[in-house]
Amino acid sequence: MTEIRTPRLLLRRWHDDDLAPMADIHADPRVMHWIDDGSVRDLDYTAEAIERWEEEWDEEGFGLFAVELLASGELAGFTGLTVPEFLPEVQPDVAICWRLGSPFWGQGYASEAAHATLEFALQDRGLDRIISITRPGDDASENLIRKLGMTPERETAHPVYGYPLSVHAIDLTEYQA
Template sequence: MTEIRTPRLLLRRWLDDDLVPLSEIQADPVVMRGVGDGRPRSLEQTAEDIEAWEEEWDEEGFGMFAVELLGSGELAGAVGLSVAGTPAEVAGQVTISWRLGRVFWGQGYASEAAHATLEFALQDRGLDRVAAVCRAGDRASANVLGKLGMQAEGTAQHPVHGHDLAVYGIDLTQYQE
């Protein structure tokens, strides 16, 4: 079982007990405004998300981690890697993304978890490049991407929902631990 420990977090595969807490996180419209179509997700949709993430782990050797606080065991959200289907600017590339419950914002957890995930991608999984996409104007996500050393590479438009996106990337040669 793949696990990563950081000073404050455990990144791990998904457990049955994670469904309800993740569903509560994904039911928050503020958390979800930058994910997909920006709409909250139901319990059933969250179960489908976890199932898809676990399938990606089995097929690709990477996926979305459950983010657990080491001190309390509380589920803070998800961070991880996936093969992008859209937009065309990153289709087929491995992308990094995250979503944390609002109560966990502003404490450095997203940066800590994303940094460990990027290191896992480039060093453990041997990827040469990782991309990221966030909504244009999402300063919090852009800040995390900057802390990871990812460079803005251009813009895109969401092919289904039409909103503007910022595209980022980092190559192994640019990565510094």
């Protein structure tokens, strides 16, 4: 089983008991504000999403990690690597993404998990370039993108919802953990 331990986190594959806490995260309007059309998601959506995330692990050899707090065992959300199929213009690039529940914001967990994920991409999966896609105005994500050393690459628009998107990239041969 693929997992990564950081000082405070366990990044791991998904378990059955992750469904309810991840569904709670998806039901929080503050979390979902910057995702797709901004609507909250239900338990069925979350179950289907986790199934897709696990399939990506099987098909691609990477995917979205469940992020668990080592101190408490709580599921904080996810971080990981994905093929951004919704945005064909950036393919074949692999994107890093994250989504944490609001009780876990502002504590450095997303940064800790994302840095570990970039190391995983470079050292374990041999990827040489990673992108991140965000909406302008999502200050927390834009701040994390800067912390990761990613630089702006292009502006585009969401193909379904039409709002602007910013694509940032990092060449992992230059990444300094």
